[in-house]
Amino acid sequence: MDIELLKKKVESLKNKTKGLNILYVEDEAGLREKASHFLNKIFENVETASNGAEALEKYVSNSYDIVLTDMLMPVMNGLELIQNIRRHSDKQEIIVLSADTDSEILSKCIQLGVTGYLIKPIDFNQVLTVLDQSVDKLNAFRENEIYRTKLESLVNERTQKVLLLQNEQASNYDHVIRSLVKMIEGRDTYTGGHSERVALYSQKIAEAMGYTQEECDLIYQAGILHDIGKITTPDAILLKPGKLSKNEYSLIKNHVSAGYDILSEVPMYSKFVDIIHAHHEHYDGSGYPRFLKGDEIPMAARIMAVADAFDAMTTGRIYKSRKTSAEAISELKELSGVWYDPTVIESALNVLQAFDIVEDISQEPTSEIDYERFAYFYKDPLTHLYNHDYLDFVLRKSKDRDEKICLHLINIKNFTSYNQKHGWSEGDVLLTNFSTYLESEFSNFQIFRIFGDDFALLNTVHQEIDIDKINALPLLSENDLYCEYNHIDLPKTEIISYKDLQSYSPNANDWKKNYSDRLDSPM
Numbered sequence: 001m002d003i004e005l006l007k008k009k010v011e012s013l014k015n016k017t018k019g020l021n022i023l024y025v026e027d028e029a030g031l032r033e034k035a036s037h038f039l040n041k042i043f044e045n046v047e048t049a050s051n052g053a054e055a056l057e058k059y060v061s062n063s064y065d066i067v068l069t070d071m072l073m074p075v076m077n078g079l080e081l082i083q084n085i086r087r088h089s090d091k092q093e094i095i096v097l098s099a100d101t102d103s104e105i106l107s108k109c110i111q112l113g114v115t116g117y118l119i120k121p122i123d124f125n126q127v128l129t130v131l132d133q134s135v136d137k138l139n140a141f142r143e144n145e146i147y148r149t150k151l152e153s154l155v156n157e158r159t160q161k162v163l164l165l166q167n168e169q170a171s172n173y174d175h176v177i178r179s180l181v182k183m184i185e186g187r188d189t190y191t192g193g194h195s196e197r198v199a200l201y202s203q204k205i206a207e208a209m210g211y212t213q214e215e216c217d218l219i220y221q222a223g224i225l226h227d228i229g230k231i232t233t234p235d236a237i238l239l240k241p242g243k244l245s246k247n248e249y250s251l252i253k254n255h256v257s258a259g260y261d262i263l264s265e266v267p268m269y270s271k272f273v274d275i276i277h278a279h280h281e282h283y284d285g286s287g288y289p290r291f292l293k294g295d296e297i298p299m300a301a302r303i304m305a306v307a308d309a310f311d312a313m314t315t316g317r318i319y320k321s322r323k324t325s326a327e328a329i330s331e332l333k334e335l336s337g338v339w340y341d342p343t344v345i346e347s348a349l350n351v352l353q354a355f356d357i358v359e360d361i362s363q364e365p366t367s368e369i370d371y372e373r374f375a376y377f378y379k380d381p382l383t384h385l386y387n388h389d390y391l392d393f394v395l396r397k398s399k400d401r402d403e404k405i406c407l408h409l410i411n412i413k414n415f416t417s418y419n420q421k422h423g424w425s426e427g428d429v430l431l432t433n434f435s436t437y438l439e440s441e442f443s444n445f446q447i448f449r450i451f452g453d454d455f456a457l458l459n460t461v462h463q464e465i466d467i468d469k470i471n472a473l474p475l476l477s478e479n480d481l482y483c484e485y486n487h488i489d490l491p492k493t494e495i496i497s498y499k500d501l502q503s504y505s506p507n508a509n510d511w512k513k514n515y516s517d518r519l520d521s522p523m
Helices: 003-014 029-039 052-061 078-088 103-111 124-150 152-186 194-208 213-225 228-232 246-252 255-263 273-277 299-313 325-334 342-353 368-376 388-400 415-422 424-441 467-471 498-504 508-520
Strands: 021-025 045-049 066-069 093-098 116-119 406-413 446-450 454-459 482-489
Touching: 003 124, 021 029, 021 052, 029 045, 045 052, 052 066, 052 078, 066 078, 066 124, 078 093, 078 103, 093 124, 103 228, 116 124, 194 213, 194 299, 194 342, 213 273, 213 299, 228 255, 255 273, 273 299, 299 325, 299 342, 325 342, 388 446, 388 454, 388 498, 415 424, 424 446, 424 454, 446 498, 467 482, 482 498
Parallel strands: 021 045, 021 066, 066 093, 093 116
Antiparallel strands: 406 454, 406 482, 446 454
8 A cells, every 4th residue: 555645544543533542462572562653653542462361451450442452362362352351341342453264263253243353464554444433433422422411403413423333333244244255165166156146046036026125135145145154164074075975964054053143143134044044944844954844934045945956056066067057947847846935936947047157167176276175085095195086086077178198007916915914904004105105206197096906197198107117116026016007098998987997907806805804804
């Protein structure tokens, strides 16, 4: 920001802070000194504390108009400080300035009514903006008290100013909540944009059903926030690219109740918490979390259920291809009167047909970081190489995009005998060591463990593999083990799954039997 403009904003704010004081809480000495120096240019009285406990002691003994606090501090953290302050005053102006972006902390701060939550590193322009709002609010309330006792003719005017400031606070709440939504959607490429699309579909369906503009706007806002409860869903489940297990699905269903709990604490969201709570209920009572049916489900939630399902069906998943708009609409029609309200479906069909579906909405990674995060869920727990599920993903993608891929199969021979002689634990150690060798020797390959003791190596360019060099490894030669090798030019085959490689791997069937025997054997 332009220095001169920043100075003007500081001077403008200083003119409004006469008689106001501030308590600044920060454990980092250098930052505390720098920020307090900046605050002294604005306020006549600036006091500091190095942790929450010291700040609370000062707060109890003194009176402060504004408390500006960090979150991560020793002795007593920022959240504990805010909770203690709220026991003394529910109107205290509190601003958070912290590097902590933990979603649970953000949610609790919203519930405790903080005026603003600013993320470090410090942006003094943002600090000035939030301080300006707090100072305006404090001056408005102070002036309102004066005018109420001395100049009643100005009460209405000042009341409007107070209401305006309250609306600004509501706007701050809304900004924080929407930031949480973006945080959730930023965790997963599939969910990116999902809430906005569901909100828009819901709004247009409601319009087609003849609802008022206010009601349509309400359902749009509810749509934006309908998945806010996923902030409590563990990454291991929310980010899993594959199909969820039964237990994982049970856990992710909790996002509905979690969203209700988060938003019901904030009065400005009371109008649509019931919509969010019921958007996964089914018309026949088979939904969740409360098994509502028919008219027990709020109409707005019945509309959102259709919009949510349509977006899910027309978005590509790793384990399931996306449906066309026509296919999705056909499925909605089949479930009319079962999962979905027939009156909603009747209006939704024409509405949804009119939307152009963005075909590149997908769960597939698009950047190097995305790929690494994506592949994390497809790592073999023993060797930490990629597993056969990720190999399937790569094979399908290469076929779809007509990519040139060379596949090298390395099969360890006599490994069953080695396990029988030395035990499964020693076998695991050998596989881990061999995998480490492959990663070191073939660092420019993608390496997968398949069929237990077989390995697939992929590269976009052809590269010879010296199997004799591999077999000369003491790890193999000293244990009566050796490797067989196959090279496969994928574009010339119909291979689209690791299962198609069984004919190239004589160990495949033995691995299935041995793995079953291992599960049955005492440990």
